[in-house]
Amino acid sequence: MSDPLSIAGSIAGIVQLSASVFQQVSKFIKDAKGAEKTVKDLADQTRNLSGVLQNLSLLASSLEQETSISAFKAHHLHACRQTPLAVGKRLDKPLSGFNEGSRREAVYRSLKWPFSVDDTKGLLAQIEGHQSTISLTLSIDTLESMLKCLEKQDSIIGSISLLNQKVERLTAIQTRIEYDEKRQKIIDYFMKVKPQVYLQTSSRLRQPLTGLWLTESNPTFWKWADLPRSGLWLSRIPGAGKTILSSMVIEKTLQKSSQSVAVAFFYCDYKNIDSQKLLNVLSTIAVQLGQQNHEAFGILEEYHAGLKSASGLNAEPEPKDLLDLILTIISVYAKVFIVLDGLDECGDNVAEVAEAIKFLFEASSSASIAVFSRDEPIIQDEFAAEFAHIEIAAHTEDLDIYIRAEMAHRRQPHNLSIQNPLFAEEIRHQLVNGAQGMFRWASCQLDYLCDPSTNRARREALTRKPLDGRLYFWEVGRCQDASSQRRGGGLY
Template sequence: MAEVLAAVGVVASIVQLVDFSTRVVSRLDEFYSVAKEVPKSFRHVKTELPLLRTTLEQLKAAIDTTPVADSSKKALLPVIAGCTEQVKQLDIILEKTLPETNDSWTKKAKKAVVSLHNDAKVESITKALRNYIGILTFYYAAASSTLQPLTGRSLFNNLYPFHPNCFIDVKLGKIRQWLSAPDPSTNYQKALKLRQADTGIWLLESDTYTRWKTAATSPLWLYGIPGCGKTILSSTVLEDLFQDCQDDPRKAIAYFFFDFNDVQKQDPDMMIRSVVCQLSQQCIKIPVSLDALFSSNESEQLQPPTHTLMEALRLMVQGLPIVYIVLDALDECTQREELMEMLETIAGWQLPNLHFMVTSRKVGDIEMPLESFVDERCRICLESKLVDKDIRRYVRQRLSDDKRLRKWEKDASTMGQIETALMSGAKGMCVCLVMSQYHYMLTMIPGFDGPSANWMH
């Protein structure tokens, strides 16, 4: 029943928007038939509106004839609402600025001046409509395509994009083998296991993260001392993004964990291969740029040069409505200069649909390049006052669960001393290091009969 209601709501909204945009186009056409020209600020709109109408009509036909996931229909509603709002704003401007045949020359001149003042607003509306048309085109392609690598975002379940339930085209499988990208899901799953429930909420609820997630104008950079929990926070962010992705087919996610313990995960070239590989799984069809790159190298079994993969990545991101890329532990990359050049190139694309996050220690060869293209408002220092909240939650949970301390669980004073000692020694360290200290401190309590005189020191 819910699916039927969603479909009816989407179709009705599309019909209304088609009618509305048709009226606005007619107003422009009517003016053109009299004046033989369209004001400069409206020329692009006159092109975009018919394209919007055509895209909507195609999408409606696809929904009428093709089973479309309920989540896709629900996700379409705010897109259509956004389109409607832009067209309404445009209609208001048209009413104020387009002269009518019976207007006096004075009134026409006045409207011409008003038209000039609205140029920037009309340009903004045009840009927004182009973005919405791109999203609607994506949905239309998804509804009408026979090649859908992901049969539904609900299959994600917070797992790596190479989900076993995904339909993988044979050629796409060959491309994956050709890229030979390392699998970062092992790092992600490991970090999730180490994460204490409800930690990292401060980040997800912060204004900086919310702003980056919804309207990124700059990459997001989390930095801090070794052991402050950057990788755990990366997994927290990914878990949050995967959850959003379940309910919104527009969104695609790729990620990579640089790792001192894995040679392949120290190479920036392998990072690009992994990101390209992951995003290709979330496209409606094999991206043309990647297909061409594969075809040109397949016969000679050559590996793709990094710069060609970067270009394929750029075109792939442009072809997706919303893309999130998360890169953890840049300082564990062994070729940092090359990596920073790649990141600077990606930032230089200035793609409005790309939400890009990195974590690292604050070291010179990373800090200086990042500060050149990461807005100061998009830098989060993982200092003690932020991280210690998570550590305290973890410590309290462990103290509560540890059977060896059960005899003292009613002794608030002793338990408080243990917690205070752990927290005073934490100084922003991650929970793993704190718990090493915790286990050492337990050994300093003779026979667990009570705290020794010196264990707090």
């Protein structure tokens, strides 16, 4: 697979999106009688937006090889994507009727531009604003890169790199108190599984735009993050990028952490037996919360001292005692966030882990807990009543931008050369709808579409039905083997 995880890859996907919307709007200008001048202006500005985005993509590709800052952040990309995405969705229905219905019906439908004059002007203003932001970014980042080349000194850059900021934020959970050797031994005793390793890996893999539909646009998530106590259950099908999303939620909560707001997180991994044990889940949550406040660490230290037997050896803690410990530590803070990923991967321990997490939620008045898992009956029974529910697979924005970026990248080496733009759009629609939220399925299909040499053969490949759950993991393994032979591995 290509690298759709970079800023450049994300921008490439938006370039394809804006170009597609330009073609849609242009069709209204061509076929609709009395089209408003603002419609033509909208088409022109959308085309211009695609052009400046292409320049930004080229610049980002060069800057990503450096440790340079990019002045253009992910939320800017999100805004640039949302405007053409909204236009495209509104135009899909009338254009579908124009393309598929009779000519007489098409002419009738084409007369109806789906936006009011004011709405069209508003969209025009948004797109012009995006262009201004990007143009400014191009000048800033080009100057920054030029200065670095001329001076050969990183000190010219006056702020910390984004990567360093992220690492600093992720490690802040461990650096708020001054550790001595005794304290480090206590931390090592409880930290049987290191969730930071999983978080750092997922953060490296995440595409900059991934998950913004959740953290920036979803009122259910906002409510969970803002209320003093709330539960959130996010379910997904295999391959829907669940762990990537959970890591983004963790990072979002880490930004809120302080002396009075603590964050704990844990990744259950079917490949790591230690991560499936309730004792390790609770111990890790306890030690993370204990590290973020002096008073909290004192509680953890006192509990650890009580575990010593007469022989001086530490006794094994009991899950019930750990639950009481966590609740005591939570009481030190004004607010606590707990995020658990992959509950369904706990094997035979799913029920007891789910029950323990639910107990923490019910017994605390200041804990907001988010659980990521498959939609399995045993998990649903625990969380459906009291936790708000978000179905991850129901959201296709991340998948759509991923497929656009992949198709744009694969055209460059001509291994997916499609001269017919309408057929390219048909491929995108088929992949987005057929994947049912599974990134890996879409990647497999793109791999296969690269093999046929004709569009006829590619069209036949598109007729394959989406994989059901029984075949999914078998297909993933087969695709990974094929991908490794071609490009050396994949993402999900």
